[in-house]
Amino acid sequence: MVRQPGINLLIANEYGWIPIHEAAYYGQPECLKALLGAQPGVVNKRTKKDQTALLLAVSRDHPRCVECLLEHGADPDIPDKDKETPLFNACEKGSPEMVAILLNNGASVNKLCLHGWTALHEAMVQNNVEIAEMLVKAKAKINIADNFGLSPLFVAAQCGNVNASRFLVKNGADINSQAKDGATALYEACKNGHEEIVEFLLSQNADANKPGKSGLLPIHIAAQRGYDRIIQMLIPATSRARVRRCGISPLHLAAERNRDEVLEELIEAGFDVNAMLSEDRSRLYEDRRSTTLYFAVINNNIEATTMLLRAGADPNLDVFSPLLVAIRLGAIQLVTLLVEHGANVNIYIPTLPTTFPVTVMFAMKYLPLLKYLMDNGCNAMSCFYCSYGSGIHPPIKASLRNTNELRTREVESDTNTCVEFCEMISAPSICRWAGPIIDVVLDYVGNVKLCARLIEHLDSYDDWENIKEKSEPPRALMQLCRLRVRELIGKRLHRIGKLPIPPRLIKFLQYKTSDDLEATSGQTDW
Incomplete structure (x- = not known):
């Protein structure tokens, strides 16, 4: 190439590129020789991204261009805007030939990029042991850490690169070095599911x-x-x-x-x-x-x-x-599993004080669950305690913070006492089920007297009249006997089925007999 009069080889395009950059990028060594012969001072000229012709030639894997530039005095250690040198890029490309050329021409092996990585870090990402060997022979630091405290071994383990990890450990890598967040190579391998790395590190006594x-x-x-x-x-x-x-x-x-x-x-x-x-x-x-x-x-x-x-x-x-x-x-x-393994069905919570078990409150919308809890010893009698009895109850202040989850106290009375059953059942989100709830609980008590508020609920629907009648004393003798037997069994109620008694008696104790059994109080042929 002959330089023509009037052509300025230093005029850059919008990206800061001059002809030498174009020739290096497209792999034109002869053009490079001509350009450098005409303007040798441009050999280390940078683009707007701080890229030299040497770095561009390396990034495009043009070894002849790289050799030409180095012969004409290109500096192998000039980094780009990310502080990545040509040697770093050669490792990133996984090119042993390019790495060898740069190292033979004096490239610094421990230069840090913007994030503190060295060429050895990058070789570990690529799992390239051949390049790693060349870097180590050129005095690359085995245990050098980046800005986050990550060593080359950490990077190899993070990527699941077994061969690279073996090479580093063989050459003296600190197997238990910790990053700034305390993580080790073993921790990182476990985090990423690299089984072979974990097995290797443990075999080398990783902590x-x-x-x-x-x-x-x-x-x-x-x-x-x-x-x-x-x-x-x-x-x-x-x-x-x-x-x-x-x-x-x-x-x-x-x-x-x-x-x-x-x-x-x-x-x-x-x-x-x-x-x-x-x-x-x-x-x-x-x-x-x-x-x-x-x-x-x-x-x-x-x-x-x-x-x-x-x-x-x-x-x-x-x-x-x-x-x-x-x-x-x-x-x-889940409820069945927990109760069968000893879960307390009579739970009280200090942050939600009630006069009856909180399990009852949570089960009010799930009648089969409520019945199951009662079957297994939940304290039904406590539901009928009321400090006002037949007297006038204070008005209920509804506090519907969450109608779907009874996590918070839904009703607040004018007193500072615990929430009572009649208060809770009067909450707007619950009261439409008041009758069936009371009906279930009544099956597990003897003679009780409903308070004025519970009677008010039962009077609100004609269909609930029979529930009100059910509560009126005296209760049938068989019901009272059943309650007494269940009381004696105590916390082992969930094991009633294993008792050495007639099957029909077991069903009776488990409330699995017909609805009219209570009425046939004279029947004793168990």
């Missing part, structure tokens, strides 16, 4: 008990992500005492994300099914949940709930009982 900034161990993050194979590898390497100090069990995280297979692995390995969240972690949840069982129940996860209960989970440890959660969900199967 499975180093927590991240969040306080979680590798086993926690693997449980959360549902990697049961990784969980199997981590169990023998994880300290149970260290797990306890974290304030959260991997069981909690597995249950929260419905990772049933992981949950099963952890239970079989002997993790404590009654482990409680620490106070700090419990406060992160509005309902102040504490147990793994609570997570399973609130997710309506029958399988997980069953596994936990069979393994000995206590259903009565949380401030807000899992049984209340199940009732609120209308989940009869």
Whole structure:
């Protein structure tokens, strides 16, 4: 190429490119020689993105252009606007030939890009051991960390690159170095489900008990992500005492994300099914949940709930009982599981003071659930306590904060006493079911006297007249006998079916006989 008079080789286009950039980008070494022969001073000229002709030639994988530029004095360490050098780009492209050319021409191997990465970091992303070997021979720092504290080994583990990880460990990489958030290479491999990396790191004695900034161990993050194979590898390497100090069990995280297979692995390995969240972690949840069982129940996860209960989970440890959660969900199967495993059907909550069990309040909209609770020993008699009796009741102040969930107090009386059954049943969201609710509860009490407000409800519909009559004393002797027997059985009511007594008597005690049985009080042929 012969330079013609009047042609300015330094005139740039809108991107700041001059002819030397075009020639390098399109792989024209002969043009480069001619241009540099005419204007040798432009060899390191930059575009508006701070790209040199050398960097463009590397990025397009033109080795002959790269050699030409270096022969004419191109600086191999001039970075672009992201502080990425030609050597960094050669590693990004995975070109051993280009890396060798640059290193042989004095390229600095430990230059940092804008984010603190070196060429070795980039080689690890590409899982290119050949390039990594060249960089290490050129004195690349094995344990150099980027702006976030990530070492090349961390990057290799994060990407699941086994060969690169093996190479680094063989060459002295710190296997337990931690990023600024506390994560290790093992933690990151667990987080991303890289089983082969986890297996390799553990074989090299990687510490499975180093927590991240969040306080979680590798086993926690693997449980959360549902990697049961990784969980199997981590169990023998994880300290149970260290797990306890974290304030959260991997069981909690597995249950929260419905990772049933992981949950099963952890239970079989002997993790404590009654482990409680620490106070700090419990406060992160509005309902102040504490147990793994609570997570399973609130997710309506029958399988997980069953596994936990069979393994000995206590259903009565949380401030807000899992049984209340199940009732609120209308989940009869969950309710049955919990009650059969000892859940307290007579729960009272300090933040929601009532004169009757809160389970009754939550079950008012689910009559089959209400009946089931009564069948299993819920205190029906407390529903008929009323401080006003036959007298005039104060007006009800409705406070419908949430008509779908009875989490908050729906009625407020003029007194500062506990909420009574007649008040709660008068809430606008409940009162249309007042008759059937009273009807169910009456089956589980002897002689009672309805207060003025309950009578008012029963008088509001003609169809409820028979319920009012049902409440009038005296109750049938057989009803009173049934109540007395059930009282003696106590907390074992859910096991009535296993008692060594005639089947018809069992049905009678379980309220499974015909409606007219009570009237045939003289019949005794059990």
